[in-house]
Amino acid sequence: MPADSKLRRLYDAGVKAFQAGHTKKAIKRFEQAREEAVGMPLQGFINVLLAACYMRLGDVFEFEKAKMEAGRVLSELTAQGQDEIAASLRGFIEDLYQDYPPSGGGDLSAQSLFVEAGIGLHMQEAARFFEAGLFPAALASFSLARDRAHERADLTAEATALTNMGTVSEQMNKWDQAVEYLQTALAIQERIGDRRGQARSLWSLGRTRDCQRRFGEASEYSQRAADLAHEVGDRECEGGALNNLGNVARALGKFEDAARHYEASLAIRQALDNPGATAITLSNLGGMYQNLGRQRDATRCLEDAIPMHHYAADYSGEALAMGNLAMVLSNGGRPEEALRLLERARHIGQELQDPQVLGVIDNDLGTVYRTLGLFDQAIELHRMARENARKRGDRHGEGGAANNLGIDYQTSGVPQSAMEWYKKAADIAEELGTPTVAAT
Secondary structure (H helix, E strand, C coil), rough: CCCCCHHHHHHHHHHHHHHCHHHHHHHHHHHHHHHHHCCCHHHHHHHHHHHHHHHHCCCCCHHHHHHHHHHHHHHHHCCCCHHHHHHHHHHHHHHHHHHHCCCCCCCCHHHHHHHCCCCHHHHHHHHHHHCCHHHHHHHHHHHHHHHHHHHHCCCCHHHHHHHHHHHHHHHCCCHHEEEEEEEEHHHHHHCCCCCHHHHHHHHHHHHHHHCCCCHHHHHHHHHHHHHHHHHHHCHHHHHHHHHHHHHHHHHHHHCCCCCCCHHHHHHHHCCCCCCCHHHHHHHHHHHHHHHCCCCCCHHHHHHHHHHHHHHHHHHHHHHHHHHHHHHHHHHHHHHHHHHHHHHHHHHHHHHCHHHHHHHHHHHHHHHHHHHCCHEEEEEEEHHHHHHHHHHCHHHHHHHHHHHHHHHHHCCCCCHHHHHHHHHHHHHHHHCCCCCCCCCC
């Protein structure tokens, strides 16, 4: 970088302030320098320095963000084959951590910054990490809260931390780990008579077992959660558990039961004025009304859900609701409108780099192309959706795409191939213990 450049001046000023112990001033200069260094390897070095600054201040949340950005730059340099610069950045990280360790010594890590903190701080920081999508850091923080609570024999706090650990593990798709944490929490809550805590743990267990396609346990846990939450007046938990029951009934092909549970959940969530949760249940209910042939009700629910998902910053949910609405439009004889909506939804999925959204939308796109008689495009998209689901371990999605491929080939006059795909879909449905996977 040129010796007299603005970037160089800001960088040098930040280093000087950092070395003089003026940490907040250093942060300001480094943040200005980082804006000037976008797209340059120096951005990685600046993020390391910012991480060190936040470490000094004990701001674990900002520390984690800066550290992740430095790691991202390092990964990009390595992928681009810029080995010399990558090695320099890696060495810079190691040297800086050695020269400027945390105030108490030890590693520059989230855990070391929490050692002397209380349970409340652990919980607060973990919640911030969770909201930001930094799930490993959230899990580490909740784990520290659990350990601190255990040391102090605070069983209520220990169980709460374990329930949160289960919820974070669920978000990371670590289902068995989630169940272990949640069952441990539930045992403690039952022992101390914490009925509200029990309801919360049962709610999460029902949701996790549903994700594992263990529908019997999912239904039992969710019903217990709904009943107990109703008794103790935890309306949020009751609404969530009822939504779980709808999900289980939907998976088992019991659409009338699913709609009934979703309607009950929606009434509670609307009364609580929770846009994110309300949008989820509206989308689910719209899908059920579609399956029941109630197209007008389905359209109303989904049209209400889409802006609500957007308001809650649930962009994946927004895209999936668009996909559901597109299928209602297609079934109602408006396939061109459906295609336009699906392309918008696919664009959201691409921006989010969300493979689940892309898989579902590709499956829907294929179905609309089939409606238009464009069988080659339909088959290509359904194959893409099936492969996407297979890579993600989504057997239900894989079965749905396989069933759609059977319809594609049957409709286009290739009955032998159709039977092969129907057989694959039926095998998956049998494995999952669900009715034959319905095509869209």
